[in-house]
Amino acid sequence: MFTQRGGDTVVVEQLVEGLRSYGIHVDVDLKAEKNPADYDLVHILNFAIPQMVETCGKFVKGAGVPFVVTTLCEDIPQFSTQSAVLAETLIDYVFTGQNKEWLNENLLRFEHAQNSLPFQNAWSASNAAHLIVNGAGEQRVVTRTYPNHAPISIVPVGYEIQADADESLFVREYGLKDFILCVGRLESRKNQLMLQLALEGSTLPVVFAGGGFSYQPEYAKAVREFKRAGETLVLDRISPEMLLSAYAAARVHALPSWYELPGLVSLEAANKGCNIVAADTGTTRDYLGEHGFYCKPGDVDSVRNAVLAAYYSPIRHELAERVRTFSWSEATKKTIEVYETVLQRKIFATEPSSIRITQGLNQSTTTLSNSDQNFEQLSQEGFEAARERDFEKAHTLLAKAEAMNPNALRVLCNRAAVYLAEEKVQEAKEYFTRATAIDPSDIKAQSGIGMCFMMEGNKEAAYGCFLDILARDPMDMLAILQLIDCSYSLEKYTDLERVLRQAVRNDSENCEMRYCLAGCLFRQAKYGEAMEETERLLVAAPFNEGYKKLKQMIEEAVEAKLSAQRVETNTSGMNQTTSEIRNSEPQGFNKSEPTVSLKNQIVEETSSTSAAMAFDSIDVRVSELEELKHRKSYQEALEGTSELLERSVLNDAQRKSSELLHAELLAVTGEREQAKAIFERYHALDASCSRALCGIAAIAASYNELQSAQELFQKALQSDARCDTAMTGLGLCAYFRKDMDLAWHWYSQALDENSENLNALYGMMQLCYDRGDLKTLERRLEGYLELHPADLDMVYSYAGCLYAQQRMEEALLEVQKILIFSPQHERAIELRDLIVSPESAVSGEISS
Structure with a gap:
């Protein structure tokens, strides 16, 4: 930690200095040389080293001493693999001559990378006396990743507020001013190659202050060799005075890192008057608020737009004022408040309290009574x-x-x-x-x-x-x-x-x-x-x-309220209004004279365009009926298709889609033979019609003719390789044959193709519970609810999935959503009662 300095190094150094200023005895132990029993409390850091944190925690707990953890917890599944794949792509891009055509074909490979697993800190998260995070963004990650966690407090980090910097030192040395600065170790996580790619064609100067060391020398080499239209300066470690001068000379500090907590260099640069570009991940927004320029680290256009917007916008001086509120002295005070909570007593400057700070232990030597x-x-x-x-x-x-x-x-x-x-x-x-x-x-x-x-x-x-x-x-x-x-x-x-x-x-x-x-x-x-x-x-x-x-x-x-007000106004003024109307009629007005009704006038004006609009309105109506089918309002949808098929204005494509939809509705309402006749008619007209094939196959499956159904679903998939209905059908056939692995495969394929496929989702739901793979089910339900967040049945299923994972707070939040729209929703009420009473009492309230 002290040989290759990083953000955690600064946190430890500042915390130790701050605690000692309050008269608290602090020892930093990195080699397991201290006995935990000699201390009131042990403070451990960094969930990025889970085995060391857990070993240390068990050693300390065994000594009967409470421990707290500053988690520095990162959302590993969201960026670890993705950043590595993107880095590999951009390194290849640099070393193969920056071939644009090749890049266009390969840039988005990272989007298909499989998510990494989070660090295994469950024991430490639940057994610590207290967890410390540095922002709401980190707290969300901790609570989502480790649902059975100790109490959490937010303690914002600080940064060292230096004296006013003089830009002339940097300008004299390097001849650059009003440039884009990026401070940070050269590595895939910091994403410097994406920043260069975003500004490849820009003539704006870019300066990298890399710190002189990289765990990824090939990445650092690619940063140095990247060719841009504008000047690029890559510096190794520079003195603190030169870094302050660089901040003062720069116009923008850009760090499109995949994850920061929150990125102390961004705070330092903001304090010196730079506009700040950062990725909207981690806790960055907790510190910069609405004054930063945010980007998506994997989106080259997003990075470019954020940097150019920051460069050409006026300097946001209010940001400097905001970040100055984050000081190490405040961080120390809040940390002491956490210690007081854990120790259940106040800590005063004259009190001989002892704190041990460690990042891990290699051995255990202390024994308990x-x-x-x-x-x-x-x-x-x-x-x-x-x-x-x-x-x-x-x-x-x-x-x-x-x-x-x-x-x-x-x-x-x-x-x-x-x-x-x-x-x-x-x-x-x-x-x-x-x-x-x-x-x-x-x-x-x-x-x-x-x-x-x-x-x-x-x-x-x-x-x-x-x-x-x-x-x-x-x-x-x-x-x-x-x-x-x-x-x-x-x-x-x-x-x-x-x-x-x-x-x-x-x-x-x-x-x-x-x-x-x-x-x-x-x-x-x-x-x-x-x-x-x-x-x-x-x-x-x-x-x-x-x-x-x-x-x-x-x-x-609002409309109901306005209508009520209008009725009240009209009623109170009716007599007066009637009298005024009568008195205002022209002398020659003949009440028996024929008039043209407004309805007739509208019909006459629109008759010339009604034929052209008819096809559009039918397509809209078909979509509405498809949605009714999706919501299982089968009878209403069936009445709609029956009415639609009576119209003479349908073109061939509309009639085909309407009839096939009508057949599907007949099948699910029990009229299978009538539905089968429609499907077979369209299959005879077009043997490759995947929708007709799937309809015939589904009816065969309903008669338990699984072999025939499987063959028909296979034919449908051959006709349309992206037919998620056929994939679901094959999954169903496999399920009935007890081939659960194959069923899983087909349901997964169907949902990858169409996350709204309810039949595949229901099948996946059953398999996930059977396998105990609730994380996959959670992801699939989230994919569906992104498109249908008002589907209360699926919100309920999602809440149940969270409940089954003992994530009580999140489950309760989903139940509350249901009850806002449906206060009498029986299953939601039942689940809410389970969450807040017996089941959650054990899983949510008991802590070791």
């Missing part, structure tokens, strides 16, 4: 028994641990959670109350009391409990979700609105919270504000059906 070992063993075994739902064993073990240490907060909360799982609410409440008496600030214990109130049906008391939690931790997601439930039941929205506004301010990119806020405003008839929030959501996701539906509901409510 027998009593300490027994207590830890009983606590752990009791927790494991509870997770296995062996409640009797859990009580026995935890009772013994309690007898050894009656004030052990963890044991009390675990015993309470077991009682809650057994629906013994009174006993659970007593234990949670004892826990809060020991530590009134313990949020888990207070959440437990709130859950007890919920199970008792006392939502008024639960409401107050969750409000208290949110007063201390405004981003406690479980408390927010429970408050939403209570608020909607009690029809009390003022506090909920305040809490949700705070959540949105803290994490402006959290569309889920903004969506809840819009719904809360709508419930209060604050239609204007609700519409503002909904419009912001639609800017982020223009095709999100849920957001569009909420907008429609707001518009309908």
